[in-house]
Amino acid sequence: xxxxxxxxxxxxxxxxxxxxxxxxxxxxxxxxxxxxxxxxxxxxxxxxxxxxxxxxxxxxxxxxxxxxxxxxxxxxxxxxxxxxxxxxxxxxxxxxxxxxxxxxxxxxxxxxxx
Amino acid sequence: xxxxxxxxxxxxxxxxxxxxxxxxxxxxxxxxxxxxxxxxxxxxxxxxxxxxxxxxxxxxxxxxxxxxxxxxxxxxxxxxxxxxxxxxxxxxxxxxxxxxxxxxxxxxxxxxx
Numbered sequence: 184x185x186x187x188x189x190x191x192x193x194x195x196x197x198x199x200x201x202x203x204x205x206x207x208x209x210x211x212x213x214x215x216x217x218x219x220x221x222x223x224x225x226x227x228x229x230x231x232x233x234x235x236x237x238x239x240x241x242x243x244x245x246x247x248x249x250x251x252x253x254x255x256x257x258x259x260x261x262x263x264x265x266x267x268x269x270x271x272x273x274x275x276x277x278x279x280x281x282x283x284x285x286x287x288x289x290x291x292x293x294x295x296x297x
Numbered sequence: 298x299x300x301x302x303x304x305x306x307x308x309x310x311x312x313x314x315x316x317x318x319x320x321x322x323x324x325x326x327x328x329x330x331x332x333x334x335x336x337x338x339x340x341x342x343x344x345x346x347x348x349x350x351x352x353x354x355x356x357x358x359x360x361x362x363x364x365x366x367x368x369x370x371x372x373x374x375x376x377x378x379x380x381x382x383x384x385x386x387x388x389x390x391x392x393x394x395x396x397x398x399x400x401x402x403x404x405x406x407x408x409x410x
């Protein structure tokens with residue numbers, strides 16, 4: 184069965200650079216979520232999209248932005264990268280809101296800022 | 298503040314023993330899910346339990362939910378070395394049409410062969 188695809192799997196950037204992470208949801212899933220997980224930390228919710236509109240927002244820095252495109256894939260853009268942005272970034276998708284269904288996660292993108 | 302708090306934070310058991318992890322949360326929920334994460338890897342969905350359910354089984358996994366106490370437990374029976382991982386509970390907020398999960402702090406399980 185198709186799963187959530189994230190690319191790239193690994194990314195190394197220097198401070199103050201920009202990074203773009205991509206997420207391709209499970210086919211027919213209309214909702215995408217982004218999470219950030221620092222070393223030894225629990226996943227922190229960043230932002231979610233439903234039907235290409237932002238649906239909820241968590242602790243996402245102003246330096247980060249995201250959107251969901253017409254084909255439902257999503258991109259997380261991160262600018263002015265800081266060392267503290269080094270983390271595992273997860274994308275998840277679901278069919279509809281979480282009140283009624285479960286979310287499935289991708290393998291994550293490991294971002295290292297040097 | 299965390300929506301979900303898990304205990305214990307770390308658990309070490311022998312292969313064949315049962316492992317129990319607990320999760321407490323703060324707000325009302327529609328459902329609660331348990332995920333497994335191998336070191337530095339993706340989150341694997343284990344089981345979803347809805348707020349109107351009290352217990353659910355899946356293979357060697359048994360999940361209970363007590364909405365009056367706002368808590369859930371995950372029991373892994375007859376543990377194996379391959380069960381070594383971190384286990385997280387995640388809850389949605391009870392608002393209809395909610396679009397986020399809040400994760401607990403996770404329990405790091407180590408199963409010794």
